[in-house]
Amino acid sequence: MTTLLPTTRSRVARVLCAAGVCLAVAALSGCRGDRSDNPPRQILPDMDDSPKWKPQSESAFFADGRTMRPAVEGAVAFGRYDFDPVAFEAKYGHEDWAGPLIDSRKDLLREDDAFYRGVDAQGDFLNTIPPSVEVTRDLVLRGQSRFNIYCSACHGYLGDGRGMVGDRWITQPPSYHQDKYRDPVQRTGKDGYIFDVARNGMFDATGAQKMPGYAHALSERDAWAVVAYIRALQASRTTIDSDQVPEDVRQDLLARRDADAPDAPTPPDSNGGGP
Ligand code: HEC
Structure with missing residues (x-):
């Protein structure tokens, strides 16, 4: 029978001792392998339990009992209190780096219904693109790129409703080259209406969605650019x-x-027998 050498024996003892300490620590710190509803023992609590009020919880401090404080009356959302977009623009111009700052401040305030919603003071859709949007060649080109990315799949690059997806959609998207989309006397021919459809999509009388909205992808500026481009397509x-x-x-x-426009008959319908 072999006997352990004294050095080996003391090493075994040390390992056992260390394991015992680990177990004790695990047990004390609440890591016992079973579930418990009691808060764990905190040996070093650090800042685990900083005093705070949770949203929606009750407060004994405020008279109305609400922890979440209502905004002070008349408060408006903005990023920097000393940021005056008009003065800023006068000083730096709408340069690459300054433009987004100026725009984001304006976007926060959203105080221009014509620009942000495409409606006038009465809430009616605008006949034309609002004056705050300058229709330039750049705007139309921007609209072209956005239209080709987001709309052409259904509405076709020419706006005739014959996009790859449009041809297979449950309802064939309409062609923009009809009076109802050109004539601002009709609701569907107003710039504000097309802006609204681009951002919010289209719903039928029952509220069912017929076309998805693209507000997640098109800023208001971009949506106006798309409207300008649709007008260019029509023109x-x-x-x-x-x-x-x-x-x-x-x-x-x-x-x-x-x-x-050859005299030959138009190419066969690629609709696959759909509507
Ligand atoms: C996924 C396919 C799809 C995409 C993408 C799409 N549309 Fe449409 N759109 C439709 C369909 C389908 C209709 C027709 C719905 C109906 O009449 O039931 C429609 C209708 C419209 C109408 C006419 C609304 C009316 O009242 O007659 C406009 C304007 C329009 N879309 C603009 C846009 C613009 C702008 C974009 C790009 C930002 C876009 N659409 C992207 C499918 C699409």
């Missing part, structure tokens, strides 16, 4: 015959249009 089909187009450009466009 591409209507102004070619008018004197708004310089004569040489007009001849060129007419020649191209005629070349694009």
